Amino acid sequence: MTTTVQPKELKLKELAKGEDRFVHGHRMCAGCGAPIVVKQVLMATNYPIIASNATGCLEVSSCIQQFTAWKIPWIHSAFENAAATISGVEAMYKSLVKQGKLDDRNVKFVAFGGDGGTYDIGFQSLSGAMERGHDMMYVCYDNGAYMNTGIQRSSATPFGANTTTCPAGDAIPGKLQQRKDLTRIMAAHGIPYAAQASPSNWLDLMKKVQKAFEIKGPKFLNVISPCNRGWRSKTDDAIALSRLAVETCYWPLYEVENGALKITVKPKEKKPLTEFLKPQGRFKHMFAPENEWMLKQAQEYVDAQWEHLLKEEAFWTEAKK
Amino acid sequence: MSKKFWETLPQGSVVLEAGSSAKFKTGGWRSMRPKWIEENCIQCMFCWMYCPDMSIKVTAEGKRAEFDYDYCKGCGICALECPGKKGKKAIVMEEEGK
Ligand SMILES: Cc1ncc(C[n+]2csc(CCOP(=O)(O)OP(=O)(O)O)c2C)c(N)n1
Ligand code: SF4
Ligand code: SF4
Numbered sequence: 493m494t495t496t497v498q499p500k501e502l503k504l505k506e507l508a509k510g511e512d513r514f515v516h517g518h519r520m521c522a523g524c525g526a527p528i529v530v531k532q533v534l535m536a537t538n539y540p541i542i543a544s545n546a547t548g549c550l551e552v553s554s555c556i557q558q559f560t561a562w563k564i565p566w567i568h569s570a571f572e573n574a575a576a577t578i579s580g581v582e583a584m585y586k587s588l589v590k591q592g593k594l595d596d597r598n599v600k601f602v603a604f605g606g607d608g609g610t611y612d613i614g615f616q617s618l619s620g621a622m623e624r625g626h627d628m629m630y631v632c633y634d635n636g637a638y639m640n641t642g643i644q645r646s647s648a649t650p651f652g653a654n655t656t657t658c659p660a661g662d663a664i665p666g667k668l669q670q671r672k673d674l675t676r677i678m679a680a681h682g683i684p685y686a687a688q689a690s691p692s693n694w695l696d697l698m699k700k701v702q703k704a705f706e707i708k709g710p711k712f713l714n715v716i717s718p719c720n721r722g723w724r725s726k727t728d729d730a731i732a733l734s735r736l737a738v739e740t741c742y743w744p745l746y747e748v749e750n751g752a753l754k755i756t757v758k759p760k761e762k763k764p765l766t767e768f769l770k771p772q773g774r775f776k777h778m779f780a781p782e783n784e785w786m787l788k789q790a791q792e793y794v795d796a797q798w799e800h801l802l803k804e805e806a807f808w809t810e811a812k813k
Numbered sequence: 814m815s816k817k818f819w820e821t822l823p824q825g826s827v828v829l830e831a832g833s834s835a836k837f838k839t840g841g842w843r844s845m846r847p848k849w850i851e852e853n854c855i856q857c858m859f860c861w862m863y864c865p866d867m868s869i870k871v872t873a874e875g876k877r878a879e880f881d882y883d884y885c886k887g888c889g890i891c892a893l894e895c896p897g898k899k900g901k902k903a904i905v906m907e908e909e910g911k
Binding site for chain 1: 826828830831832833834835836837838839842843857858859861862863864865866867868871873874875876877881883884886887888889890892893894906
C-alpha cells in the first residue's frame with residue numbers, strides 16, 4: 493500500500509510553523525545562497541525525501557564527521573556521480589517495494605549538485621540518469637564556478653567573469669565564452685520537466701518543486717545561487733542579486749513541461765544587465781572604458797536569449813490553442 | 814583468492830543522528846549583529862524565509878520571535894530584505910560587541 497502524503501500549503505505563515513529539514517549549525521559561509529535554495533526545496537513538500545549530494549561547498553559544509561545539517565537520509569559518494577548515486581538508491585527502493593520488503597511511503601529522490609558537479613564533471617552521470625528515466629529530481633545550485641576549491645571557471649561561469657582560472661588581466665579580460673545553457677540541454681533530453689528558479693522568488697521555486705514531485709520520471713531544476721566569496725559581493729545581497737538576475741532576464745524563470753515552454757515570472761520592466769553586474773567584483777573590469785564592448789556583448793546575449801524564450805513561449809501558447 | 818562482495822566493503826562514514834549540526838554553534842562567526850525592532854515588524858516572515866542559517870525563531874503560532882544568536886552568522890540578508898513598517902526597518906545591523 494502506498495502512503496498518501498498531504499499537499500503543503502504554500503503560505504509563509506503556514507510554512508513557518510513547519511519543521512526545517514535542513515538545519516542550522518552547517519558551515520556554509522555567512523550569506524551563502526545554497527542553504528537558502530536547499531531549505532526552500534525541502535520545505536516545499538511533505539513527501540519524505542532521500543537526497544544525494546555531489547562534492548562541493550554544500551556537501552563539505554553540511555556534513556562534517558558527526559555533524560550533519562540534514563534531517564533526511566542523505567548520501568555523498570563523489571563529485572561526478574550524484575545523479576548515478578541517487579538513481580541507484582531509487583532503483584533499489586523500487587525493487588524492495590516490488591519484492592514486498594518495504595512499504596511504499598511515496599519517497600521522493602533528489603540529487604543536489606553545484607554547477608561544477610552538474611554542468612561539467614557530473615554531466616554524463618546526470619545525462620545517463622535522465623535518459624534511463626529514473627523517478628528523481630536533480631537540483632543544481634548554480635553559483636557559476638567551482639567555489640569550494642577557490643573560484644575556478646566552470647561552463648556555468650558567465651561571460652566576462654573574473655575567476656582564478658580565467659583571471660581578468662593583461663592576457664584576457666575574464667571568461668571569454670558564454671555560459672552553457674544547461675536547463676535547455678536537460679529539456680532536450682525529452683524529460684517530462686525541466687525548470688529554472690531563484691531563491692528570491694520562493695513561491696515560484698516551491699511551486700515548481702511541488703509540480704515536479706507530482707510527475708513520474710526524471711526532473712531537472714536549475715537554481716541560481718549567489719556566492720558572495722566568488723562573486724566578490726557583499727554578505728547580505730544573495731537574495732537581492734538573485735532577484736536582479738531575474739529582473740534583468742539574466743536568469744529567466746521558466747519551465748519546460750513535456751516539451752512545452754512557459755515563462756513563469758515575467759519582470760514588469762526588464763532592467764539593464766549592468767544592474768546585476770555592477771554590485772559584483774567579478775565583473776568590475778568590464779566597467780573600464782576599454783572593456784565597454786564586453787558590457788555590450790553581455791547585454792546582447794541576454795537580450796537574444798530572452799527574445800528566443802518569448803518566441804518559443806508564444807509558439808507553445810499558440811500550439812495549445 | 815576468495816571473492817569479495819559488496820557486503821565486505823568498508824562502509825564509510827555513517828551519521829545516525831539527523832540534524833546533529835545543531836550541536837555546532839556558528840554564532841561566534843558573527844562580526845555584525847542583527848537587532849529586531851519589534852514595533853516595526855509586520856510579521857511578513859521574509860527574514861525567516863531567506864535566512865541561510867535558520868536563525869530566526871518562530872513561535873508555535875508561526876510568528877516571528879527573537880534571533881537565534883547561537884547560529885546567526887550576521888550576514889545581514891534579513892536586514893536587507895526586511896520591508897519594515899512605513900519605511901522603518903524592523904531589523905538593523907550593529908557591530909558585534911558594541
Ligand atoms: C573527481 C574530483 N575532482 C576534483 C575534486 C576537488 N573538488 C572538490 S569540490 C570541487 C568544486 C566543486 O564545485 P561546484 O560543483 O561548482 O560546487 P561549489 O563548490 O561551487 O558549491 C572540486 C574541484 C574532487 N573532490 N573530486
Ligand atoms: S544576519 Fe544572516 S544569519 Fe543572522 S538572522 Fe539575519 S539572515 Fe540569518
Ligand atoms: S522581515 Fe522584518 S517585518 Fe518581516 S517578519 Fe521579519 S522582522 Fe518582521
